[in-house]
Amino acid sequence: MNEKFAPELLESKCEIVECVMEQLEHMLSTVTKHEIPVNIWISASHEQSKNMSSLAPHFFRRATDRSREENLRRARKGDLKVSIHRMEMERIRYVLSSYLRCRLTKIEKFFPHVLEKEKTRREGESSSLSPEEFAFAKEYMANTETYLKNVALKHMPPNLQKVDLLRSVPKPDLDSYVFLRVKERQENILVEPETDEQRDYVIDLEEGSQHLIRYKTIAPLVASGAVQLI
Amino acid sequence: MFCEKAMELVRELHRAPEGQLPAFNEDGLRQVLEEMKALYEQNQSDVNEAKSGGRGDLIPTIKFRHCSLLRNRRCTVAYLYDRLLRIRALRWEYGSVLPNALRFHMSAEEMEWFNHYKKSLATYMRSLGGDEGLDITQDMKPPKSLYIEHFLPRWKCEQLIRQGILEHVLS
Numbered sequence: 001m002n003e004k005f006a007p008e009l010l011e012s013k014c015e016i017v018e019c020v021m022e023q024l025e026h027m028l029s030t031v032t033k034h035e036i037p038v039n040i041w042i043s044a045s046h047e048q049s050k051n052m053s054s055l056a057p058h059f060f061r062r063a064t065d066r067s068r069e070e071n072l073r074r075a076r077k078g079d080l081k082v083s084i085h086r087m088e089m090e091r092i093r094y095v096l097s098s099y100l101r102c103r104l105t106k107i108e109k110f111f112p113h114v115l116e117k118e119k120t121r122r123e124g125e126s127s128s129l130s131p132e133e134f135a136f137a138k139e140y141m142a143n144t145e146t147y148l149k150n151v152a153l154k155h156m157p158p159n160l161q162k163v164d165l166l167r168s169v170p171k172p173d174l175d176s177y178v179f180l181r182v183k184e185r186q187e188n189i190l191v192e193p194e195t196d197e198q199r200d201y202v203i204d205l206e207e208g209s210q211h212l213i214r215y216k217t218i219a220p221l222v223a224s225g226a227v228q229l230i
Numbered sequence: 231m232f233c234e235k236a237m238e239l240v241r242e243l244h245r246a247p248e249g250q251l252p253a254f255n256e257d258g259l260r261q262v263l264e265e266m267k268a269l270y271e272q273n274q275s276d277v278n279e280a281k282s283g284g285r286g287d288l289i290p291t292i293k294f295r296h297c298s299l300l301r302n303r304r305c306t307v308a309y310l311y312d313r314l315l316r317i318r319a320l321r322w323e324y325g326s327v328l329p330n331a332l333r334f335h336m337s338a339e340e341m342e343w344f345n346h347y348k349k350s351l352a353t354y355m356r357s358l359g360g361d362e363g364l365d366i367t368q369d370m371k372p373p374k375s376l377y378i379e380h381f382l383p384r385w386k387c388e389q390l391i392r393q394g395i396l397e398h399v400l401s
Contacts, residue, residue, distance in 0.1 A: 100358070108318070132357040139350040144314065147343045152306050155263045157270035160303050168307065 107137050110172050112165040115141060141165075174216040181210050184226040191217055232269065232298040235261045236305035243312050249323070251316045254337040259306065266302050269295045317344050321351065 107114055107129070115137055118129055129137065145165070153161045186205040191213070193200055205211070205221075210230070221227045239258050246252045273295045276288045317340055320328055326348055336344070 104354075132354050136350055136354045139346070139353075143343055143346045143350070144311075147314065147339055148307060148310060151337070151339050152259065152263070152303075152310060156266055156303060157299065160266075160299060163303070163307060 103133065104136070106172075107133060108140060110169065111137055111141050111144075112169050113171050116166060174219065175214050177212055178215045178218075179210065179212050179230045180218060180222075180227045181230050182207055182227050186221060186226055189217065189221075232265065232295075233301045233305065235265060236302045236309075239309040240305050243309060249316065249319060251313065251320070251332060251335050253335045254313070254340065255309075256337065259309075262302055262306055266299055269299050269302075273299075313340065314343060318347060320344075321348060 182205045185207045188202050191201055218227055235258055273292050276292050279285045280288045
């Protein structure tokens with residue numbers, strides 16, 4: 001969810017993606033055996049991000065509803081379990097796909113800046129790109145540069161053949177406003193002025209409160225998980 | 231006036247609604263490049279004159295031509311890049327194989343770009359965990375129901391409808 005609302009590419013969450021993919025595969029294999037590993041799903045959800053675990057209670061509720069309607073269900077018991085199981089899988093697959101698509105769109109949109117950021121990344125700092133995304137971004141850049149060069153630039157006067165993509169392609173707008181909900185109380189957040197007439201001021205963020213604020217101000221809080229974008 | 235043709239290219243795309251790809255204007259592009267060549271050559275000779283002949287009064291003209299050259303380049307690159315973005319959208323809309331009508335509107339180089347893009351995307355999707363990876367061009371909308379227009383007897387559906395698993399399609 002954070003990824004969808006953030007104007008820039010957030011840190012790559014490879015481990016979670018891999019974990020979810022593994023879960024999907026596991027669920028797929030158990031569906032064919034007509035079993036429901038309720039316990040496995042619930043425990044795994046605790047390891048995953050909050051978004052994923054919100055699916056778990058829903059799943060669990062279905063199971064308890066069903067136990068009350070045993071007689072009616074008996075005839076279609078196997079069938080129903082499989083259906084519900086499949087439903088969960090579809091939803092998980094959708095959320096995962098949506099997340100990855102969102103990231104890819106941002107990578108393509110801001111490709112020179114994303115690659116530049118990765119190039120100038122310091123040792124020990126975590127990357128915004130997974131290795132596969134990095135490869136994709138490089139290929140995208142090379143592909144586009146080669147195309148522009150062959151179709152137009154090489155036919156132009158010699159002093160105009162180089163185009164600085166970092167300047168031509170727009171940067172992510174970090175000043176755009178975002179909605180957020182506070183998960184951990186924060187004190188003394190410095191809000192910089194937008195216009196010259198304003199001064200900077202300091203605010204406290206109470207747990208559970210919701211705000212509309214410039215992304216730049218709270219960017220580190222999104223990364224640390226102290227706030228959730230909505 | 232200079233840059234007219236380049237502006238026309240940009241206007242052509244501006245007029246085409248989102249998602250549509252008009253035919254590649256090879257002629258237009260060629261004309262812009264020719265104009266750029268002419269402007270550059272005129273500038274070259276003027277620069278030489280200004281340097282050796284001391285013709286300082288030529289400098290504003292040189293500057294003006296240079297601005298035109300930059301404008302031409304900007305319009306051209308914008309035209310080409312915007313088309314690439316539209317073509318990219320086609321992959322997400324139509325899948326790997328494009329309808330013939332659209333293919334005729336693309337230049338050979340655009341086709342090549344598209345093929346490279348497709349391959350890049352496929353490599354990325356394949357790498358997403360597991361053996362076959364995840365096709366993220368599927369599942370564009372959240373799944374609402376498991377079966378599409380399934381006709382079930384009402385008493386069986388009732389529970390499922392109330393639980394939100396199925397939707398009653400009144401058509």
